[in-house]
Amino acid sequence: QYALDTGVGWFNVENVTELKIINTLAGQRGRKARIALRLNPNVTANTHPYIATGHGGAKFGMTEEVITNILARQTEYPHVDIQGVHIHIGSQLGDAEATLQALNKALSIIQPYTNINTVNIGGGLPVAYHPDETVPDIAAFANAIAPSLTDYTVLLEPGRSIVADAGVLITRVLYTKEQGGQQFVIIDASMSDLIRPALYQAYHHIVPVHASDEDITLKQVVGPVCETADIIGRDIALPNVQEGDLLAILTAGAYGMVMASNYNARPRPAEVVVQGGVWSIARHRETWEDLVRLEVE
Incomplete structure (x- = not known):
């Protein structure tokens, strides 16, 4: 309710119940909430298991089947505007391979829907905690992912990579x-x-x-x-x-x-x-x- 009242730009929705609640609350306020659907792509990231969030056993996101069903029934949610998909798969990613797998799965789902104009690729950009550690820089991730995203607005969540060393x-x-x-x-x-x-x-x-x-x-x-x-x-x-x-x-x-x-x-x-x-x-x-x-x- 607070997020709706203060005009938060995006709601990344984790499950159908959450979508229904946001739809109801937005309707009560006479507005539309902008929504991204979080996909669980069933992809295992190259990172510590406690911070891997995109594998099939993780609590995060929705399966391809659930998201496809939501998109096919968008008229049942008149007070939300589904404009995006979200695919955060983990933190401290050692490479872009798993992110690219997740991205390709997301794109295959949303391709038929012209109202989906934004892809949030989540976070995962790593930092070096040990002085001898070498991690891929942001350019390596960008070069791997950007060619698939030319038709979409791209959001990302680079938090750790910005503030960890600070x-x-x-x-x-x-x-x-x-x-x-x-x-x-x-x-x-x-x-x-x-x-x-x-x-x-x-x-x-x-x-x-x-x-x-x-x-x-x-x-x-x-x-x-x-x-x-x-x-x-x-x-x-x-x-x-x-x-x-x-x-x-x-x-x-x-x-x-x-x-x-x-x-x-x-x-x-x-x-x-x-x-x-x-x-x-x-x-x-x-x-x-x-x-x-x-x-x-």
Whole structure:
């Protein structure tokens, strides 16, 4: 309702029930909602299984049969304007092959319908989390996909590829210890601040804020919460760090703060925006009072 009232440009519809609800709400407001139908193309992307969204077993989108049926019965939805198809198949895609497969399937479905003028190819443009990692750039994806889209307006969702490298999580060393033949660095950041390593086994490069090449060894960088999975970095090459030293966890601008939580009653950290040599606080550090504000006495 809020989206309709504020004039959101597109609704990417995931299922028939959602389409019916939008049609009803738009009718109550005397307007038409612009719709894209999200296709589940049954294509498995070359990425981590937790962020692959276009395979047949995924919860996302609608099958070819369902979308074909909707398009054949558009008159049953007089308060929506079906103008697009959407095919987001996953994140951190290693190549454009799966996207092209999904796109070709989508185009075969919509080709008979002249009212479909827009194709949203979703996201998936990758970033390099490891300094030695090589990922295809946007030009490689564009060159593979663009020739099929000359007759359509193209939308895309490049979020991670824009913001990931713009964010750094700064953390302080609380303690160090050796145990089980490993060197542990316990930091004040945890999986509650950056859950990607625990959730996706994701790698984030970690470096000391004050660079040093002395006595580099492999260390386990872990958080202080009571979860075995609270490991921010495994076998990270670091110098001998001490209590109070600052570390920078890189490429944390995407799926970092937006996935943070208050697990273990941990207030979330502040967010600071740096432009050139000028910095400003974008989000204040949470306090204990913030954590209990919604509690009912």
